[in-house]
Amino acid sequence: xxxxxTGDGLPDRLHDILLRMAGRxxxxxxxxARELVAIAxxxxxxxxxxxxxxxxxxxxxxxxxxxxxxxxDQSRSDPSLADRLKVRDTWYAPPHRFxxxxxxxxxxxxxxxxxxxxxxxxxxxxxxxRVTPAGATPGAVPQRVxxxxxxxxGFAPATAYRIGQALETAGIRAVVEVLKTGADxxxxxxxxxxDAKPIxxxxxxxxxxxxxxxxxxxxxxxxxPIKPVAHAQAKPEAAAKAAPVEPVxxxxxxxxxxxxxxxxxxxxxxxxxxxxxxxxxxxLSDVERDLLRQLHEELAQREQ
Amino acid sequence: MRDNAELxxxxxxxxxxxxxxxxxxxxxxxxxxxxxxxxxxxxxxRALLHDRIGLTADEHxxxxxxxxxxxxxxxxxxxxxxxxxxxxxxxxAADQAASGDPIGVVLGATLxxxxxxxxxxxxxxxxxxxxxxxxxxxxxxADHHRLTGELQRMLRALGEHEPCVEVLAPDFDLSPYHRAAxxxxxxxxxxxxxxxxx
Numbered sequence: 001x002x003x004x005x006t007g008d009g010l011p012d013r014l015h016d017i018l019l020r021m022a023g024r025x026x027x028x029x030x031x032x033a034r035e036l037v038a039i040a041x042x043x044x045x046x047x048x049x050x051x052x053x054x055x056x057x058x059x060x061x062x063x064x065x066x067x068x069x070x071x072x073d074q075s076r077s078d079p080s081l082a083d084r085l086k087v088r089d090t091w092y093a094p095p096h097r098f099x100x101x102x103x104x105x106x107x108x109x110x111x112x113x114x115x116x117x118x119x120x121x122x123x124x125x126x127x128x129x130r131v132t133p134a135g136a137t138p139g140a141v142p143q144r145v146x147x148x149x150x151x152x153x154g155f156a157p158a159t160a161y162r163i164g165q166a167l168e169t170a171g172i173r174a175v176v177e178v179l180k181t182g183a184d185x186x187x188x189x190x191x192x193x194x195d196a197k198p199i200x201x202x203x204x205x206x207x208x209x210x211x212x213x214x215x216x217x218x219x220x221x222x223x224x225p226i227k228p229v230a231h232a233q234a235k236p237e238a239a240a241k242a243a244p245v246e247p248v249x250x251x252x253x254x255x256x257x258x259x260x261x262x263x264x265x266x267x268x269x270x271x272x273x274x275x276x277x278x279x280x281x282x283x284l285s286d287v288e289r290d291l292l293r294q295l296h297e298e299l300a301q302r303e304q
Numbered sequence: 305m306r307d308n309a310e311l312x313x314x315x316x317x318x319x320x321x322x323x324x325x326x327x328x329x330x331x332x333x334x335x336x337x338x339x340x341x342x343x344x345x346x347x348x349x350r351a352l353l354h355d356r357i358g359l360t361a362d363e364h365x366x367x368x369x370x371x372x373x374x375x376x377x378x379x380x381x382x383x384x385x386x387x388x389x390x391x392x393x394x395x396x397a398a399d400q401a402a403s404g405d406p407i408g409v410v411l412g413a414t415l416x417x418x419x420x421x422x423x424x425x426x427x428x429x430x431x432x433x434x435x436x437x438x439x440x441x442x443x444x445x446a447d448h449h450r451l452t453g454e455l456q457r458m459l460r461a462l463g464e465h466e467p468c469v470e471v472l473a474p475d476f477d478l479s480p481y482h483r484a485a486x487x488x489x490x491x492x493x494x495x496x497x498x499x500x501x502x
Contacts (some may be wrong), residue, residue: 044351076448081343136457138460
């Protein structure tokens with residue numbers, strides 16, 4: 001397994017090791033640990049992860065063992081807990097399998113509409129089903145996996161937390177994997193990305209990979225450009241006040257979360273976004289930025 | 305309190321049903337079932353401190369009896385009596401009359417006639433926020449924590465993300481939570497042991 005890089009602070013290093021554990025511990029543990037990291041309770045996040053690894057007898061490499069010991073120490077937990085981990089140089093684990101069908105992207109674009117303005121540095125969102133169980137106490141399969149790519153200005157733990165919350169609010173159960181642009185991918189994330197399809201964060205989901213207006217990701221998956229969020233990070237409160245976004249109402253089941261379905265050929269051009277690409281924010285005036293944002297919100301509302 | 309950390313931990317985690325969040329409770333019970341008691345001894349008192357959950361004097365003894373750090377356990381709030389459950393319980397889920405209970409069928413088929421088990425029962429817990437949760441109640445003579453772990457894993461694989469499994473010893477002094485659940489529960493099956501429900 002290749003290294004998954006890289007952050008310097010404790011939350012970033014925790015996020016990185018949680019990425020490495022994707023598919024090796026259960027999704028609920030990952031989601032809970034990421035939430036703890038995001039709300040600045042790193043000590044509890046490390047203990048949750050270590051507890052799951054010990055209880056599940058999940059093997060870790062000597063390097064991972066060292067990282068976990070260091071994280072326990074730095075979060076003022078008990079480093080000796082790492083002595084109880086099962087350390088192996090190599091082991092066999094059958095690879096996870098993924099599938100986009102049935103429509104893993106259903107409802108995700110609409111679910112993320114209320115939070116997208118508050119997410120910094122998000123470059124793409126993809127969705128896929130994992131059809132194999134994860135960890136020693138797996139939940140039911142298939143399990144929806146949402147892959148988020150963020151740029152260098154993004155905050156991975158916060159992004160995972162906010163997107164996870166938004167999906168949960170919309171009644172969508174998913175595990176959210178936030179990956180940094182340019183960082184090496186684990187085998188798990190490469191396999192997931194190879195079957196995932198992009199979500200258009202204008203409130204739609206793409207049933208097929210985008211054919212225009214997009215760019216190719218490092219892993220070969222198509223990436224639909226989403227609206228720039230730099231203006232939102234500059235003054236999110238003011239933006240929210242000017243044009244409040246209707247919260248997505250929780251729904252009882254995923255089946256009930258029926259998003260507008262695009263035609264198979266639909267891509268950003270079908271939404272009138274042919275030429276829409278991330279625009280250098282410094283070339284826009286405040287008025288233009290507001291108009292751009294309102295345009296996207298109107299599009300999103302129309303499609304709900 | 306017994307001179308056995310696992311028994312103490314199981315009893316304490318039973319008594320925390322309905323008081324500690326389901327998310328944490330099933331996880332801690334899984335750790336106990338899987339031999340991760342040292343992590344539990346650290347994480348449980350921290351969870352109680354974080355969520356401001358108080359313990360009775362007997363429960364404090366149980367917490368110390370699992371090897372938890374005395375510096376942490378000393379800070380856990382004390383209460384005079386176990387609080388009444390903040391839930392109501394009913395025998396059947398709302399949609400059960402029409403659709404049946406496939407998970408209950410699996411539980412019954414798996415546990416029927418099993419050695420060491422008494423009754424296997426099921427109740428449905430209603431929270432003030434409208435959420436409804438299955439509560440499985442089992443009487444057993446031994447290996448309570450491991451049976452809890454096994455049933456939790458089964459329920460999770462069947463789609464219950466935060467399973468509520470209460471494996472009770474015949475002499476367990478029922479908490480208000482368990483009494484309320486048992487009072488309305490429906491029988492799923494009998495094990496091989498002839499145990500009267502407490």
